[in-house]
Amino acid sequence: MADVNTxxxxxxxxxxxxxxxxxxxxxxxxxxxxxxIIAGIIAAIWLGERRWIARGGTKGTVIDVAVFAVxxxxxxxxxxxxxxxxxxxxxPGKNPLNALKIWDGGLGIWGAIALGAVGALIACxxxxxxxxxMADALAPGIVLAQAVGRLGNxxxxxxxxxxxxxxxxxxxxxxxxxxxxxxxxxxxAIGHVPLPDSPVHPTFLYELLWNxxxxxxxxxxDRKFRLGHGRVFALYVAGYTAGRFWIELMRTDSAxxxxxxRVNVWTSILLFAAAIAYFVLAAKRGPREAPETLxxxxxxxxxxxxxxxxxxxxxxxxxxxxxxAASATSAASATSAASATSAASAAEGEAHADVAAAPDTVxxxxxxxxxxxxxxxxxx
Numbered sequence: 001m002a003d004v005n006t007x008x009x010x011x012x013x014x015x016x017x018x019x020x021x022x023x024x025x026x027x028x029x030x031x032x033x034x035x036x037i038i039a040g041i042i043a044a045i046w047l048g049e050r051r052w053i054a055r056g057g058t059k060g061t062v063i064d065v066a067v068f069a070v071x072x073x074x075x076x077x078x079x080x081x082x083x084x085x086x087x088x089x090x091x092p093g094k095n096p097l098n099a100l101k102i103w104d105g106g107l108g109i110w111g112a113i114a115l116g117a118v119g120a121l122i123a124c125x126x127x128x129x130x131x132x133x134m135a136d137a138l139a140p141g142i143v144l145a146q147a148v149g150r151l152g153n154x155x156x157x158x159x160x161x162x163x164x165x166x167x168x169x170x171x172x173x174x175x176x177x178x179x180x181x182x183x184x185x186x187x188x189a190i191g192h193v194p195l196p197d198s199p200v201h202p203t204f205l206y207e208l209l210w211n212x213x214x215x216x217x218x219x220x221x222d223r224k225f226r227l228g229h230g231r232v233f234a235l236y237v238a239g240y241t242a243g244r245f246w247i248e249l250m251r252t253d254s255a256x257x258x259x260x261x262r263v264n265v266w267t268s269i270l271l272f273a274a275a276i277a278y279f280v281l282a283a284k285r286g287p288r289e290a291p292e293t294l295x296x297x298x299x300x301x302x303x304x305x306x307x308x309x310x311x312x313x314x315x316x317x318x319x320x321x322x323x324x325a326a327s328a329t330s331a332a333s334a335t336s337a338a339s340a341t342s343a344a345s346a347a348e349g350e351a352h353a354d355v356a357a358a359p360d361t362v363x364x365x366x367x368x369x370x371x372x373x374x375x376x377x378x379x380x
Contacts, residue, residue, distance in 0.1 A: 033152035037152060043141060048062045077108050107149075120138075129294055139218055150211070159251060162250070197252075214243065228288030244268045
């Protein structure tokens with residue numbers, strides 16, 4: 001009885017694995033790994049869009065960039081995995097066509113970043129915006145997407161470490177696939193029969209938690225120091241590779257080695273050094289990019305001048321200024337004419353008043369002169 005209680009306590013102190021990572025709706029397979037990748041992409045776009053708009057960029061630009069970057073990234077991630085783990089697909093008894101089965105898992109983050117950057121560069125040039133600024137906006141979302149994607153490894157029961165007796169050890173079970181006994185990935189755990197090394201270090205969980213921490217660190221540093229010119233992205237690369245270095249050393253899955261170290265360990269070392277160097281050197285470029293440089297060229301700004309002309313000091317355009325000037329000229333002319341007419345009328349009125357006020361003899365003399373016959377010009 002004591003042995004049963006001890007075994008139960010030990011089991012409850014570990015993390016159980018899912019029974020399966022694939023479900024079917026009729027003939028259509030629903031894979032947890034694919035769902036996690038999709039959820040990670042959505043999270044990255046959502047966070048990247050919020051950060052881009054906060055920096056002064058155009059709404060919707062991140063989605064437009066993702067249309068190019070995501071397909072490029074998926075292809076690049078798969079290529080990196082196939083190249084660095086080519087023994088899984090090429091050689092005696094291997095089927096090279098399995099290299100195309102991306103749904104079975106196997107994406108290399110650095111291939112995804114490299115080729116995804118090519119897609120992002122194409123989109124940024126079409127939009128007329130700087131790629132480093134876009135990379136800075138996307139950086140926390142990318143590492144957050146990596147964290148979500150690691151849950152797919154949990155459902156696939158892969159990428160774990162050596163045996164451990166720690167309370168958070170991961171239980172891994174034998175899975176059975178009736179159509180293909182060697183296809184454990186698409187199998188189902190029946191009876192929860194543990195594998196020989198179970199429980200093991202959940203290295204996927206270590207990386208998941210590390211990535212969340214890197215995302216928070218990057219967001220905090222960006223807000224604190226207003227980083228720009230790709231320095232946020234460099235900080236993400238440095239933070240991620242620092243964790244990937246020690247986590248990669250704990251993994252027990254098959255991998256190619258160089259000088260006794262796994263390929264991804266060397267990759268982490270080189271990229272960490274490159275990221276730190278870029279972070280330091282890019283500081284010489286000055287403050288963060290101005291918001292007006294982040295506005296897509298195919299979207300008109302609300303404060304842009306109208307096509308009729310640029311505003312003058314009073315706020316009127318050239319056309320409006322000409323109309324105002326013409327109106328002012330007409331008004332001035334009308335005023336002058338009215339003034340002249342009034343002056344003439346006044347003068348005439350004064351003359352009549354003088355005549356009316358004169359003595360009768362004067363008025364009679366004036367009347368007689370008015371009725372006299374005019375003399376010829378020669379008599380004047």
